[in-house]
Structures are given as structure tokens and as C-alpha cells.
Amino acid sequence: MAVAELGAPLIELRAITKTYGEGQAAFQALRGVDLQIAQGEFVAVMGPSGSGKSTAMNLLGCLDTPTTGEYLFRGIHVEQLDRNQRALLRRNCLGFVFQGFNLLARTSAQENVELPLLYRGEAADVRHAQARAALDKVGLAGWEHHTPAELSGGQQQRVAIARAIVTNPLVLLADEPTGNLDSKRSHEIMELLSRLNGEQDITVIMVTHEPDMAAYARRIVHFVDGLVASDERPGATEACC
Amino acid sequence: MLLNALLLALREIRRNLMRSFLTVLGIVIGVAAVITMVTLGNGATQMVANQIASLGSNLLMVMPGQRLGPGRDSAGAPKFKSADVEAIQQQINGLKVVAPVVGSSVTLVAGTQNWSSTVNGTTNDYLIAGNWKLAAGRLFSDDEERAGKAVCIIGNTVKRELFGNQSPLGNSIRVKTFDCEVIGLLAAKGQGGMGQDQDDTALMPLRTVQRRLTGTLDIGMIMVSLKDTTDSAGVMTQLRSLLRERRKLADNVDDNFNVMDTKQIAETLSGTIGTMTALLGAVAAVSLLVGGIGIMNIMLVSVTERTREIGIRLAIGALENEVLLQFLIEAVVLSAFGGLVGVALAFVACLGLSSLMHMPFLFNPGINLTAFGFSAAIGVLFGYVPARRAAQLDPIAALRHE
Numbered sequence: 001m002a003v004a005e006l007g008a009p010l011i012e013l014r015a016i017t018k019t020y021g022e023g024q025a026a027f028q029a030l031r032g033v034d035l036q037i038a039q040g041e042f043v044a045v046m047g048p049s050g051s052g053k054s055t056a057m058n059l060l061g062c063l064d065t066p067t068t069g070e071y072l073f074r075g076i077h078v079e080q081l082d083r084n085q086r087a088l089l090r091r092n093c094l095g096f097v098f099q100g101f102n103l104l105a106r107t108s109a110q111e112n113v114e115l116p117l118l119y120r121g122e123a124a125d126v127r128h129a130q131a132r133a134a135l136d137k138v139g140l141a142g143w144e145h146h147t148p149a150e151l152s153g154g155q156q157q158r159v160a161i162a163r164a165i166v167t168n169p170l171v172l173l174a175d176e177p178t179g180n181l182d183s184k185r186s187h188e189i190m191e192l193l194s195r196l197n198g199e200q201d202i203t204v205i206m207v208t209h210e211p212d213m214a215a216y217a218r219r220i221v222h223f224v225d226g227l228v229a230s231d232e233r234p235g236a237t238e239a240c241c
Numbered sequence: 242m243l244l245n246a247l248l249l250a251l252r253e254i255r256r257n258l259m260r261s262f263l264t265v266l267g268i269v270i271g272v273a274a275v276i277t278m279v280t281l282g283n284g285a286t287q288m289v290a291n292q293i294a295s296l297g298s299n300l301l302m303v304m305p306g307q308r309l310g311p312g313r314d315s316a317g318a319p320k321f322k323s324a325d326v327e328a329i330q331q332q333i334n335g336l337k338v339v340a341p342v343v344g345s346s347v348t349l350v351a352g353t354q355n356w357s358s359t360v361n362g363t364t365n366d367y368l369i370a371g372n373w374k375l376a377a378g379r380l381f382s383d384d385e386e387r388a389g390k391a392v393c394i395i396g397n398t399v400k401r402e403l404f405g406n407q408s409p410l411g412n413s414i415r416v417k418t419f420d421c422e423v424i425g426l427l428a429a430k431g432q433g434g435m436g437q438d439q440d441d442t443a444l445m446p447l448r449t450v451q452r453r454l455t456g457t458l459d460i461g462m463i464m465v466s467l468k469d470t471t472d473s474a475g476v477m478t479q480l481r482s483l484l485r486e487r488r489k490l491a492d493n494v495d496d497n498f499n500v501m502d503t504k505q506i507a508e509t510l511s512g513t514i515g516t517m518t519a520l521l522g523a524v525a526a527v528s529l530l531v532g533g534i535g536i537m538n539i540m541l542v543s544v545t546e547r548t549r550e551i552g553i554r555l556a557i558g559a560l561e562n563e564v565l566l567q568f569l570i571e572a573v574v575l576s577a578f579g580g581l582v583g584v585a586l587a588f589v590a591c592l593g594l595s596s597l598m599h600m601p602f603l604f605n606p607g608i609n610l611t612a613f614g615f616s617a618a619i620g621v622l623f624g625y626v627p628a629r630r631a632a633q634l635d636p637i638a639a640l641r642h643e
Contacts, residue, residue: 063556063636084560091558102553102640106256116557118245163557 008075009036010170010203011060016069017226018055029055030066031226039170042197042204044214047223054175056223057207061094061173062086074170091119095164095202099176101156103148109135109159110144116167134166135159138192154185158192165196172196174206178213190216246563250570260543265579267539268620271532272583272612273590275525279608280591282521284600286514291601292432293507299337299467300370300503303329303480307499318497320459325487329463333479335471338366341460343450349443350415351403358399360416360443362450368427370466378410378425381446389448391416394425397440414443419453421445473502529612533619540572540623544631551631552639564632565625572624576617583616584609 018030029052037043047053058064059071062078065086071078073089081089090096095116103112113131122130135144138158148156157177164172174193178186194216197204206217214220215234222230254261306318326341343362348355361367365380378394385392393414400409413420430439451458465480467473477500484498554564587609595602631639 058637061556084562087555087558087560090556094558096556098556098640102549102556104550104553111252115554118249119554119557119559119563121242121245 010039010074011035011037012070012072013056013059014070014072016056016059016066016071018052018059018064019067029226030059032069033226033228035221035228035231037203037205039203040197040201041219042194042217043206044217044220045205045207045223046209046211046214046220047229048209051223052226053207053223057173057175057205060171060205061096062089091116092167093170095167095169095172097157097160097164097172097174097177099179101148101153101160101180103156103159103163105149106147108145108147109140109151109162112148112159113163113166116163120167130166131162134162137165137196138162152185153181154188157181157185157189161189161192161196165200165202168200169202171203171205174204176207176209178208178210183212186210186213242563243566246566246570249567250574253567253571254574261575264536264539264543264575264620265582267532267535268576268579268616269583269586271529271535272580272616273586275528275532275612276584276587276605276608277590277594278528279521279525280587280603280605281594281598281600282518282525283603283605284591284595284598286518286521287601287603288599289510289514289517293510294372299469299471299473301465301467301473301477301480302501302503303463303465303484303498304461304501305498307495307497319488320457320461321463321498322458322460325484326460326463328483328487329465329480332483333465333476335468335476337466337468338369338464339466340364340366340370340464341447342367342462342464343447343455343459344461345450345454347416347454349399349403351409351412354403356399356402358396358441358443360393360445360450360454362445362447362454364447366466367444367464370464373430374428376426376428377408378423380425386446386448389446389452391419391421391449391453392424392445393421394427394444395423396427396442397429398438399441399443400426417454421449473504477502525608529615532616536576536616536619537623540620541627544568544624544627547628548631548634548639548642551628552634552636552642555632555636556640561632565629568628568632569621569625572621572628573617576620576624579620580613580617584613587612 013033013035016030016033017028020027020029031052033052033056035056045053045057055064059066062073062081063086066079069079073093076089078086078089104115110128110131113134114127117127117130132141132144135141138161140155140158140162143151143155148159151159157180161172161177172193177193178189181189190213193204193206196202204217206213208214219231219233221228222232303321305320321341323341326339330336330339340363345360345362346357347360348357349360364386367373368375368380375394376397380394381392384390393416395403395409395414403409403414404412409423409426411423413422415421427440427442427444432438447460465476467476480500481496485496488497490497551564555561588604592602634642
């Protein structure tokens with residue numbers, strides 16, 4: 001992978017559109033989105049349902065391709081990559097956290113966290129050590145051998161976060177990570193994400209519709225009708241004064 | 242990559258024991274049912290073939306009266322005499338033996354046991370013609386045959402009913418008004434081709450039966466055993482013309498006797514066996530198909546259920562091929578394991594059932610291979626194709642799948 005010139009943003013969307021369906025039934029979910037995200041940012045993506053925020057998230061996560069426009073990830077044109085190349089990009093540079101946790105059932109926390117390492121071809125002892133370390137980071141040391149059914153929602157989301165960060169990704173993409181959790185657990189998860197963003201220098205991009213949760217981010221991007229309506233940095237004013 | 246996929250596949254199988262068990266069970270039942278059915282069918286066919294062989298080959302049976310059937314009159318036809326037997330022996334070439342038979346249904350009594358059976362008056366040649374062997378004792382002596390002594394050789398069923406497990410030799414059986422010494426025991430032949438018990442019989446010298454039981458010099462049937470090289474059709478023609486001449490039948494009169502060829506009976510029964518084999522083949526094909534559909538269903542359901550899992554794997558960076566390889570290995574391992582267990586189960590079942598039904602156990606490699614191969618192929622195909630469909634989905638679509 002060619003590394004982009006110094007100072008270039010980690011992620012850059014240029015005039016991205018995404019259309020679902022064809023002809024009369026066509027629906028334009030994104031209508032020309034420009035967005036730049038730098039290494040180490042903590043971005044919250046907000047907006048009403050149907051505003052295109054989830055579509056944008058899927059594009060950023062290389063799970064989907066734009067209809068038109070350019071997506072540069074560290075200077076690489078993602079829109080030109082094929083399925084397998086995008087899978088490799090996900091494997092090496094991205095981590096995912098979903099609203100519904102999406103852990104493998106009947107599979108211990110340890111094995112769930114080891115899964116991405118397995119696809120990277122790591123040896124067994126490396127997998128075990130890294131998975132333990134990741135579970136330790138999310139505060140689940142001692143829960144390695146519990147299956148999702150034996151864990152609370154908050155704990156399951158922690159396992160999912162451990163699985164996302166076990167490969168030391170550049171970017172952690174979280175799609176409504178607190179959507180299925182109560183308020184107390186939600187704040188715990190947000191604190192964990194903030195800490196990972198601060199301590200590990202992982203870029204965090206998170207979709208949420210709860211202002212409480214968005215408040216943990218240092219930048220909030222609002223989507224309305226498939227366009228970026230506002231792009232705020234709440235902390236920036238304090239920093240300048 | 243292969244090692245990783247193998248590890249993932251085995252882990253998934255172990256983790257989902259219930260699902261794996263059901264998949265394997267479907268294949269086991271499919272394979273075992275087909276193999277068992279065909280193997281038992283083969284055994285039954287073999288058993289019937291053995292029974293036909295026990296009839297004795299190249300045997301003609303000459304009986305007075307017209308061929309059996311509706312509208313035929315057999316009552317008035319004259320019986321044969323000893324002279325007819327001698328004439329056949331002297332004038333027709335290519336014969337092994339000619340045995341006269343006079344049958345009589347009587348009640349046999351020994352001690353407190355009694356048993357209704359058929360006594361056949363005949364000569365020692367009867368054993369050769371009928372493919373009988375002596376299990377114990379001896380044949381009739383010339384003296385006994387000439388004088389019509391009260392001696393008998395009994396079949397296995399008669400021995401069992403009258404003497405149980407004891408040796409009958411030297412004991413006497415009461416037949417009507419006289420006592421008869423048992424001098425021999427026939428080796429058991431079992432069920433005949435028509436389902437009758439061939440061992441329910443007793444043999445006496447021809448003259449003994451004629452004098453003491455039937456009271457005439459008539460002969461009920463003549464058994465003509467041909468040499469292996471003799472053409473039975475030629476002998477039949479000669480027999481017919483000889484007997485017509487001896488019975489002084491005019492050219493425009495039907496035979497008042499008939500000649501039955503056991504070879505013909507055997508051929509008729511062989512045709513029946515052919516039909517049976519074809520029927521078994523059809524049943525096997527249908528069960529194989531039904532078993533295959535069962536395997537297909539369980540594979541389709543289990544893979545469709547796992548679309549979400551495939552989505553998760555794709556999202557965290559698994560390549561399409563890696564996911565596919567894992568599912569392929571899972572399907573191969575489960576199908577092959579199920580197939581092997583099915584073959585083993587069928588082997589045990591066939592062994593048990595064939596000994597229970599007194600049938601020969603014939604291991605048939607062809608059906609074992611076919612059933613195994615077909616079921617394994619269906620298992621792999623229907624484990625793989627839906628997985629491929631799922632792996633080609635967008636990860637998001639697969640993740641949303643409920």
C-alpha cells in the first residue's frame with residue numbers, strides 16, 4: 001500500500017453518491033458527499049433515519065462501493081478495488097462494531113476475538129496472547145471462556161470492541177454501538193471508545209442518533225437528505241480560547 | 242489458508258454439535274437404508290436361487306394325465322407300470338437314472354408322537370434324481386427292494402417331529418398296520434421353490450409301498466434324470482413318442498400323460514427373480530433419492546441459517562474463498578463421516594437381519610460405493626452451493642439477514 005503524502009487526510013470522500021435500485025424505483029441515498037477525516041479523530045455521524053448516515057458508514061467501512069465519486073483511504077482509491085482487495089483492506093486497517101454486536105453464537109469471547117487474527121494467519125500462541133490483551137483492554141479479563149449467551153449486552157459489545165481492536169486497526173467504525181444498551185452501559189461503552197481513541201490513537205467513526213453519545217466525540221457530522229448539513233468541532237472553540 | 246479453513250471448519254462442527262449430529266444422521270439413515278435394502282434383496286434372491294438348485298437340475302418328471310389346468314381331464318388316464326420304467330431305461334439314451342415314484346399320504350407314528358406326511362415308494366435312484374444326500378444311515382439293499390421289506394429313509398422334518406433330537410436309526414415307525422425300520426436320514430434341503438417343505442417326506446422301497454399301502458402295481462410318477470450333456474428337448478420328444486406308442490394313442494388323440502422339465506420351472510423362477518431384482522433396484526433408487534432430499538434439506542436449512550455468520554466473517558475481513566473453503570470442508574467432513582457411519586450401520590444391520598431371516602449375507606461393494614458416493618455428493622453440493630450464494634452477497638446484506 002502506498003502511503004499518501006505527509007499531511008494528507010487518512011480518509012477523504014470526494015463527491016460521493018450512492019443510488020439504490022434503478023429507473024423509477026431508484027433512490028439516491030447520498031447526493032455528493034465531501035468529507036475528510038484525519039488520523040486520530042473521534043467523529044460522530046448523526047442524522048435522522050434515511051439521511052444517508054448508515055450508507056456513508058458502509059462506504060467508509062469498505063463494505064459497499066459508491067455509485068460515483070472517489071473514496072481515498074490513505075491515498076488509495078477504494079472505489080477501484082475489487083471485493084477481495086476491499087476484504088483485505090478491512091482485515092488489515094479497519095475494525096467494526098455493530099449495533100447488534102454480531103458475535104458468533106456458542107463461541108467463547110476468546111475465540112470471537114481471535115477470529116480476525118485467524119484470517120490474518122497468525123500462529124496460535126500469538127492469537128491467544130493478543131486476544132487476551134484485547135479483552136483485558138476492554139475490561140473483560142477473566143471472561144475469556146464465556147459465550148455470548150452467558151454475557152450481558154454491555155459485555156457482548158465489549159467483546160465486539162475487543163474483536164475490532166485486536167488487529168490494531170487504523171480506524172474503528174461503530175454503527176450505533178449503544179443502540180441496544182441501557183444508559184449506564186452506553187456511557188461505559190462510550191468511555192471505552194474515548195479511551196481507545198486517546199490512548200491507542202485509533203481513529204473512531206461512530207454513527208449515533210443520541211446527542212448524549214455524540215457528546216463524547218470531538219467532531220460531529222450531521223447528515224440530512226444524503227448531504228453533509230453541518231460539520232462541528234465542539235471542543236475546538238475551547239481550544240482556541 | 243487450507244489449515245486455517247480446516248481449523249475453522251472443525252471448530253464449527255464441534256461447536257454446533259446438535260446441527261452437525263442432525264446433518265450426519267440424515268446421511269447415515271439415507272446411506273444405511275439403501276445399502277440394507279439392496280443387500281437383503283440380494284440375499285433373498287440368492288436364497289431363491291439356492292432353492293431352485295436344490296430341486297435337481299436336468300430332471301424330467303413324467304406323470305399320467307393331461308397337463309394340469311382348467312378343462313382338462315386327468316382322472317381317467319391310465320397309470321404307469323414297472324414295464325414303462327424299464328422301457329424308458331432301455332430305449333432312451335443319455336439318461337443318468339430313471340426312478341419310479343409312488344406317493345401315499347399316511348400318518349407316521351413313533352412312540353407317542355405322530356405326524357402326517359407323504360411316503361414315497363421308489364428306488365435308490367430317487368436320491369440321485371432329486372439331488373438328495375444321506376445325512377446318516379444307508380440306502381436300500383437289493384434284497385430289501387426285491388422283497389419289499391419294511392424299511393424307510395426319512396426326511397429331516399419327519400425325524401424332528403417323531404424323534405426330536407435323538408437319532409432315528411434303528412428305531413421303528415408305525416405306518417398303518419405295519420412297523421417300518423428307519424435305516425437312513427436325508428440331509429435337510431429346506432423350503433422348495435414353491436414354498437413347500439421338501440424335508441417332510443419318507444422313502445420306502447417301491448414294492449413295499451405298492452404291496453402294503455396302495456395295493457396296486459401302479460406307478461404315480463417317473464423321474465427321469467438326464468446326463469449333464471444331454472439335450473432335454475430331444476429326450477422329451479423321444480419320451481413322448483415312446484409313451485404314446487406304449488399307450489397305443491392314435492395320432493389325433495392328445496397325450497394322456499405329461500412331461501415336466503425342472504429346467505423350465507427353474508427358468509420361470511429365474512424370471513421371477515429378475516423381476517424382484519428390478520423391483521429392488523427401483524426401491525433403492527427411490528430411497529436414495531428420498532435420502533438425498535433429506536440431506537439436501539438439512540444442508541440448505543443449516544447454511545441459510547448461517548448467512549449472518551458468513552456476513553460477520555466477511556465484514557471482519559475474511560475473503561470469499563476462505564469462507565467458502567471452510568463451508569466446503571465442513572460439508573465434506575460431515576458428509577463423509579455420515580456416509581461411513583451409514584455404511585458401517587448397514588453392515589451390522591444386514592449381518593443381523595440376514596442371520597435372523599436365515600438368508601445368505603452378500604456384501605455388495607457396488608451399492609455401498611453408490612450410496613456413499615451419492616449421499617456424500619449431495620451433502621457437499623447442498624452444503625456448498627448455498628454457502629457460495631451467501632458468500633457472494635454484500636457483507637451488509639448478509640449481516641441484515643434474519
